[in-house]
Amino acid sequence: MSHSTHHHPNGTGAHSVGELVQQASEQLSTLVRQEMRLAQAELTQKGKRAGIGGGMLGGAGVVGFVALQALAAAAIAGLALVVPLWGAALIVAGALLVVAGVLALAGKKEVRRAVPPTPEQAMSSVKADVEEIKGRARR
Template sequence: MSLPEHNARIGESDSSVGELVKRASEQLSELVRGEMRLARAELTEKGKRAGLGGGLLGGAALIAVIALQALVATAIALLALAVSVWAAAAIVTGALFVIAAVLALLGKKQVARAVPPAPEAAIDSVKADVEEIKGRAHR
C-alpha cells in the first residue's frame, strides 16, 4: 500500500471514528435527558403521595390531640369522684406539667448530643482515607 492510499484510509477511519464518537455522544445525551425526564416524573408522583400522606398524618395527629384532651377530662371526672372537682383538675394539671418537664429534659439531652450537626465519624473516616492515600503515594 502506498503512502497516499494509507493516508486516505486513515482519513476514512478518522472520519468514521469521529462520526462514531459524535453518534455515541448524541445517544448518551439523549439517554441522560430521558433518564432525567423519568426521574422528574417519578419524583413528582412521589411528592404528591408524600403531600397526601403528610396531610393524613397531620389529621391523625390533630385527632390524637383531641383524644388526649378527652382523656384528661375523663381523668379529672374520675378523680372528682374522690375529691372536689377543682382539686381533681389541679392534680391532673400538675401531673401533666411533671410529664411535660420530664419530656423537655429528655429532649434537651438528645438535642445536646446532636450538636454539632456535622457527621464527625464520616469526616474522621475521610481524613483517615486521605492519610492512607497520601502514605501510599509517597512509597
C-alpha cells in the first residue's frame, strides 16, 4: 500500500477527515482480506490433517471389526467343545445381540440429549450481552 502525502490547500500537508476515513477503510479492508487468507490456509491444513486422521480411524475400525469377528469365532470354537457347534454359534450370536441392543439404547439416549442442535448456552449468553448493551445505551 502506498503512503502518498496529499498537501492540504493551506500548505500544512494535513489530511482531510474524508481522506483519513478513506485510508482507514482501505487499511481495514486489506487487514480483513489478509486475515481471511490466513484463516483459509489454516483451515485447509487442518482439514487435510483431519482427513488423514479420519482415514486412520476408519482403518482402525475395520481392523477392530475383523478382530471382533475372530474373537466371536474363537468363542464359538471354545463352546463347541462342550455343546454342539450350532448351539455354540447361537449362544455367541445371542450374547452379541444383547451387547448391540444395550449400545443402541445408550446411543439413542445420547442422541435425544443432543437435539435440538442449538447452542443453548451460547444463545442465552448472547441474549444477556444484548440486554446489557441495550441497558447501557439507555443510560
